[in-house]
Amino acid sequence: MSAKMPTGGRRQPTIHEVAAAAGVSIGTVSRVASDSPRVAPETRARVQAAMAELGYQPNAAARAMRTNQTKTIGFLIPDMTNQVFARVAQGAEAVLAPEGYMLFAFSSNRSPAREIEFLQAARQRRMDGLIVTLSDETATGTVEELRRMGVPVVVLDRDIPVEADIVYSEHIQPIETVVGQLLLLGHRRIGLITASHNIRPGRDRVTGFRRALERAGIPVDEWLVRARIQSAEHGAAEAHDLLTGPNPPTAILAAGSDIFYGALKAVRLLGLSIPDDLSFVGADDALLGELVYPPITVIDRDMVEVGRQAAGLLIDRLKGLDMPPRRIMLGSSVILRSSMAAPRPRTG
């Protein structure tokens, strides 16, 4: 052969080859591979030497077929490029790895169709458990598929009619707090840009927003409430629309990390100065809020902890815990910075 296929072609050694090399039966090799007792130290050493020599790695498929376990956890996220979900993965991984599970992340790019594909692939691969963040609670196919899973599933921050453990983040209260602050500063027209009503964070943020205004006795101008898609593009478009409208808000809440980027970019493009021309509040990306000038007030939450908690719930189920679905609610905090100020008196 003149051209070698890079790192390809080599067949993986099987338990039989190891057995032959060590001069024992495959049963013995299997016992050594899975750290069973009942094997003589001398034999064990010989087998281990053969395994090392051949570079033997047990075939997970064959193993899975016998044991009905894959030691694999699937993690479905709407968007891999979003740091928020990446941090959750990090937290989950930290809990799962020591238990011998591998976490494989899959990004759906916010497409319910891709989510269904993933769930089917996960079922085909007989993954032992799942952590999922759906991009649309109202997509029935996804929920249906989730019901068929047959393995423990932990849902993140969504309300769906499925028997599963859930980790929630607090969204209502922090928005209420921030809107309260803005009202105190004198703002009366506050814009909210967030995710759609089809996912819990979107709904809750709108709820918090309304509550704060109602408590202050201020009617909600529906034009100022933009609950649509969770994306930078949406954030930019809505911010632009709000700020160039006939009666623009004096403050904007960009609730969602992507929306935060997009809205901030739109503000920059319009040449508005924060907080002189506009008060601005972001969410879920404390670092960005810190790096820009002026530093921006941000609603933040510990996503790594979300991942840890989710993995914890999953581990319990994998260990056979049998009880009704559990719910964990994790808090959010408001990091106050200098992006909020009293509104400039109307000059029009």
Add this chain to the structure above:
Amino acid sequence: MSAKMPTGGRRQPTIHEVAAAAGVSIGTVSRVASDSPRVAPETRARVQAAMAELGYQPNAAARAMRTNQTKTIGFLIPDMTNQVFARVAQGAEAVLAPEGYMLFAFSSNRSPAREIEFLQAARQRRMDGLIVTLSDETATGTVEELRRMGVPVVVLDRDIPVEADIVYSEHIQPIETVVGQLLLLGHRRIGLITASHNIRPGRDRVTGFRRALERAGIPVDEWLVRARIQSAEHGAAEAHDLLTGPNPPTAILAAGSDIFYGALKAVRLLGLSIPDDLSFVGADDALLGELVYPPITVIDRDMVEVGRQAAGLLIDRLKGLDMPPRRIMLGSSVILRSSMAAPRPRTG
């Protein structure tokens, strides 16, 4: 049973149950499942109905055992929270999915030990191919493990002694360009913070840096060259050290996205103003560069394209292409913004 284990416990139906339900043999079910011809339309319909009824999903492990294919590609990245790698995953996914492959991402958190664990897991799972970004070219265990893979591997932006296809990014030239610009502006002391010599990007950036200075006949002050760890912490620490030293640079190149964040944060904390007190250049996060004030000059590259190219190389190998390792070099661009200016005349 009083408490039901959420979404757990349900055994998955097998091909036998589908066969029984449809009143055919398992062979026929298998042929329907894999879209073989040679099955009567009426029979096909009956089998499909049974599959839908039972929610049948073929067991991937059993399938893999027979076919020696898992339709799974592993993607090893140093850090999931880094957008750079997430974008690569996105690009790769876009190419792989239409070919029927699933991409599973795994983050090593820059630990060679975790990388070895992943490679072994990938081999156990008999993944069909791999895209890998190692965190240290000099870690021998990783390379050794890579050699044993037996399936096509595409390496991203690393020089390692393995027969594999590689996708490179251009790092020397953009640094040279930027340093050239800074020299033109009058800078003579320029600090470089980047990754260590153990990975190609770190080495190349230092090379570009030296070349630009040499061409201008300026000796390199080694104190100004900080090629260490690719992390925000390192970026912050080195920037702080440089800027508080006895003879600080008048310009800083923060070459690497994490380093960019960290260094920028350090500059903020020191209360320095860009570009008046300091010229500043970032890398790999064009969006951040755009959002901060003033907008920051950034060395950028199209990571989604990197992913696409890598997946393309992999697909070719999976289709049986047999030729010596291929190398693809992708360009980088410099996005000029207002963070570079003439150095302030020395007042000391």
Add this chain to the structure above:
DNA sequence: CTTGGCTGACATAACGTTTACATCCTTAAC
């Protein structure tokens, strides 16, 4: 009416493990 060709379906042998069971060999106790 037989034969040959063809189609659709079935039966069955792998694939590489794990594990219950069988077997062999020591060693110790009677």
Add this chain to the structure above:
DNA sequence: GTTAAGGATGTAAACGTTATGTCAGCCAAG
């Protein structure tokens, strides 16, 4: 010296597929 106990190892079935070989039926041609 026989036997029982027990530890170490071997044997073989099963897991859920795919693919190969086989066979039954049917139609057309001789």
